[in-house]
Every structure is written in structure tokens, then in C-alpha cells.
Amino acid sequence: MSEYLITFLGIYFLCLFKFIAGPLLGSAAGFSLWEIVFVTVSGMMTSVGLFSFLGEWFRKNWGVIRRKKPNRFSKKNRNIIRVWQKFGVWGIAFLTPVVLTPIGGTVVLTSFGIPKRKILVSMLISALFWATAFGLSIEQLLEIPFFKNLWL
Template sequence: MITYLLKFLGIYVICLFKFVAGPILGYTAGYGLFEIILVSVSGMMTTVILLTYLGDWFKAYWAIRVTTKKKRFTPKIRRIVKIWQKFGAAGIAFITPIFLTPIGGTIIMNAFGVKKNKIFLYMLISGLVWATLMGLSIEGVLQIPFFNDLLR
């Protein structure tokens, strides 16, 4: 029981930063689909909730000023803006688990001024969908080459 909880906690902590690791590590730990979904989504949503509320606090109390000039529109930022223009908050939430991190997706949605309840809802739905698809693919129920190749 202690070993199970330590594995679960370890995977949960990794999912705070990188969602894709949850289904892969959950599968290698011998978890079933429900456990894979639970650990992956709970880790992601913890980050989303913390950053959504801490984002307001940072904006209000810590005006961080960068003295060096950064490029404002890098190719990556241009792609994110295009996704935002076409699909809005739902599009950003959809790509977050796979291409962004929970941290990156939440920061982007906060930067675009998405309401907290929409951030939570879209990210939860996205996390549930991707964790289910990845869990089923890794278990071999769905044959999605991208996810199956991650294990090789």
C-alpha cells in the first residue's frame, strides 16, 4: 500500500509539470485506465488551479520587469496566437496536454484574459479526453501510432 501511494504521488508530482508523463508512467507502474486518468488529470488540474489564482497575485504584487528586449513575436508565439484566433480558449486547452505543459497552457489562457471558470472547465475536459485517449492507446485498445511510439 505504501509503495502504491509513493508511486502515485511521484507520478502526480511529475504531472504537475508534464501531462504526457502521467499515462506513460501510470502504465509502466501497472495502473489501470481509471488510475491513469485520475493521476494525470489531478496533477494537471492542481497546476491549473494554482497558477490561475497565483497569476492574479503575481500580476498585482510582483511587477516583474525584464530589462532586456525580447522578440515579441517568435514563430511559437505566432502559432499560439493563430490557434487562439481560430479556436479560442478551447483550442489552447486542447493542445495543452500534448504540446504545451499545464503551466504553459494556463499562463497563456490567463494572458488572454479567459475567465477562471472557463479555464478550469476547458482544461478539465481536455485533460480527461487526452488521458483517456492516451491510456487506451498505451493499453493497446486504441492503435494511435504517436502514443504507442512513445513507449518504444
Template sequence: MAELVKYLTIYFFTMVKFIAGPTMGTVSGLSWIETVLITVAGMMTSVIIFAYLGEKFRKKYLSRIFKKKKKFSKKNRNFVIIWKKWGVFGVTFLTPIIFTPIGGTLLITSMGESKKKFIPYMLFSAIFWSLSFSTFFHFFVSKINL
């Protein structure tokens, strides 16, 4: 039961913040492959949920929060620069390290991008960054005696 709670905790944290998977997986003693798989599963669950419910979520909740039209913030400008320069692939690739899985998905859906196009890119991004971060934390950071 304790193992299941550990897996679910890491999984749910990764749905919200990607880096939680590799860090918590390493700290909690999961194997490298378990950490990679849970991290990818957590991010992709978030992506799929918000890809299909993102438009409804944005209309129902975010419109209430942001009633007034605001000028572009620095964060918005950076997103537009990334979008214009690299498009959907750039945003999906940077989602785990700059945006959150939820934030990146909502940004892409707000641009009207096809789910069939960006979900495979998100999967590629999740696998790439999960392998990278999990390798770094498991084989380098965990060896440092603090």
C-alpha cells in the same frame, strides 16, 4: 508506502508535463483507471493553482525574466494563430499536447479569460487526452515486446 510514493511521483510529474501521467502510469504498472485519474488530477491541480495565482506569478517572476520587450517568436505567433482561430476552447484543448498545463493556463490568464470559462474547458481537455493517451499506452504500447 512505496505505492503512495509511486502515485505522488506520477501526480507531481503530470502537474508539470501532461504526457508523464499516461507514460509513467503504464510503465509503473498502474491500472488504466488509476492512470486516467492521476493524470486528470495532476493537470487540474496545476490549472487551478496557476489560474488563481497566474497573474501574480506572471507579474512577479516572468516580468523579471523578460525585462526587454521581444519581438514575436515563432512559438508566440503559433499561439496567436491558435487563439484567433479557435479561442479559449482551442487553446485549452491543445494544452496537454502542445503547451504544458502550467504554460497553457498562464497563456489563457494572460489573455484575460474568465476562470469560470476556461477551467471547465481544461477539465474536458484533461479527461479527453488522459483517456486517449492512457488507452493508447495501456492497450497498445504496453503490448509491444521491445
């Protein structure tokens, strides 16, 4: 396997769990904007697809795995409900790459009973938007002295 393919697959697998890894590592690897967007969106949409189709099973069987009863009124749950009430599916999808993880946002939407097609479409649009925005601005963000010193 070529070095490029190994790098691409490594970034892809990280994007399954953390969206921001795509633009950061893609930029560090010297990828073009289109490569950054492609690897980031494909990683996020793979996890969104898997968890939207496995979400029903995950939600039903999660109680068996969990030992401690979760706190229903945690600060995080209240914030998610507040976003859901104000903005609905699009609000959760818009915040997923930035605040939630691709898996977390998908599980939230699945738990609200949103149809799989709507989850996939809203998450795809959100992923395309954020991957392009981060891909275009990552070079400028890395020029901030605080972040520049982290790479040295």
C-alpha cells in the same frame, strides 16, 4: 507509506509539469486506466488551479524577474495567437496537454484575460479527453519497435 502511494504521488508531481508523464509512468507502474486518468487529470488540474489563481500576480510581477525583454513576434507566440484566433479558449485548452505544458496553457489563457471558471472547465474537459485517449492507447504505442527498444 506504501510503495503504491509513493509511486502515485511521484507520478502526480510529475503531472503538475508534464501531462504525458501520467499515462507513460502510470502504465509502467501497472496502473489501471482509471488510475492513470485520475493521477494525470489531478496533477494537471492542480497546476491549472494554482496558476489560474496566481496567474494575475505572476503576469504582473514577471517583468520584475525577467532581465531581457522578450521577443514579441517569436514563432511560438505567432502560433499561439493563430490558434487563439481560430479556436479560442477551447483550442488552447485542447492543445495544452499535447503541445504546451499545463502551466504554459494556463498562463496563456490567463494572459488573454479569460475568466478562471472558463479556464478550469475547458482544461478539465481537455485533460479528461487526453488522459483517457493516452491511457487507452499507451500499450499500443509502446509496442512500436522504436519505443519498445527505448525501454530495453
